[in-house]
Amino acid sequence: MRESLVPVVLMSHTAHIRSHRKPRRNGSTLAMRAGVAGGVLSTLAVAGASGSANAAESSTTQTLDLSALTADLATQIAQSADATQQAAANYELEAERDAAAAEAAQQAKTDLADAKAKAAAKKKAADEAARKAAAAEAASRSSERTTLSASTSTTVSAPASGSVATVIAFLQAQVGDAYVMGGTGPNSWDCSGLVQAAFKQAGVDLPRVSSDQSTAGTPVSLSNLAVGDILYWGSAGSAYHVGVYIGGGQYLDAANPSKGVVIQDLSGYPATGAVRVL
Known part of the structure; x- marks a missing residue:
């Protein structure tokens, strides 16, 4: 009987060791990875642009808000200045009125004192005149009685x-x-x-x-x-x-x-x- 010949496969002595070289990537995988990378970059770019736009808008808004705040502050300062000026004018007017009232009161007091002095002087003069008149009347009565006595003594x-x-x-x-x-x-x-x-x-x-x-x-x-x-x-x-x-x-x-x-x-x-x- 003939012996069966079994084919012998010759293998390299390194065949059982896994290759240290990286396996080759096929084209589709590379393309896919490239697309992903591009999308990420695009997203980052869009995000960056959006951030820049938002920053610019925020800056503009802040500028507008600052301008409005400055305008409001200026208005308030102007109103406060007007109010202060009006208050000062009112105080000055009140002071002038108080001074005028005080002067009028002093003048009235002086006039009253003068009137009292004049009245006292007039009363004194009237009393003196009455005294003199009474003295003259008494003298006249005495004279009349003397005359009557003289006339009746002879008649x-x-x-x-x-x-x-x-x-x-x-x-x-x-x-x-x-x-x-x-x-x-x-x-x-x-x-x-x-x-x-x-x-x-x-x-x-x-x-x-x-x-x-x-x-x-x-x-x-x-x-x-x-x-x-x-x-x-x-x-x-x-x-x-x-x-x-x-x-x-x-x-x-x-x-x-x-x-x-x-x-x-x-x-x-x-x-x-x-x-x-x-």
Whole structure:
């Protein structure tokens, strides 16, 4: 029998060792890797461009925001300056008003002081004038009473009882008293009140009013008057004024509010008639 021949495959002595060389890459793999690399680069480029654009936009926005902020700040500063200026003007105006008010108050105070001083001076002058007038009036009364005393001492021929002298003395003591309508003494009189009081000192009760006193005694003519006769003005029974004859062409009466009790001449104010009581 023939032996079967088994083919023998001869192998290199290094065939069992894996090759140290890198296996070759086929074209498709390389192309794919190249595309990936290109895409990555493209992405990076786009990203970079986008970043640059965003940076530029951000820079522009920041610039715009800064400009707007600067403008707002300038506006606020201007408004603040205006407000400060207005406040200063208001303070100045208020200060001027306060100064004017203070000046007016001071002037008013000065005017008031001047007015008080003038009033005091005027009052002092008025008091001095009143004092002098009172002194002059007192001197005049004294003179009148002296004159009356001198005239009556030579003209009165009083009866032994002294009734007429009593009437004249009482009348003389009232010279200078005031005239008051309805007055009956002791310091103010009207005409009939004085005559009634004078004759009462001599014990004679006369009526109160002039019209009744004009008919209370015996009628006498004005050419035959005697000291103590009652003179009247107006018609007998309706006389409006009375006085007492004191001799020497004079009479004493409570004349009027401006004269008071005085001595007067008949020639200046002639009586209408007369009556004699004592």
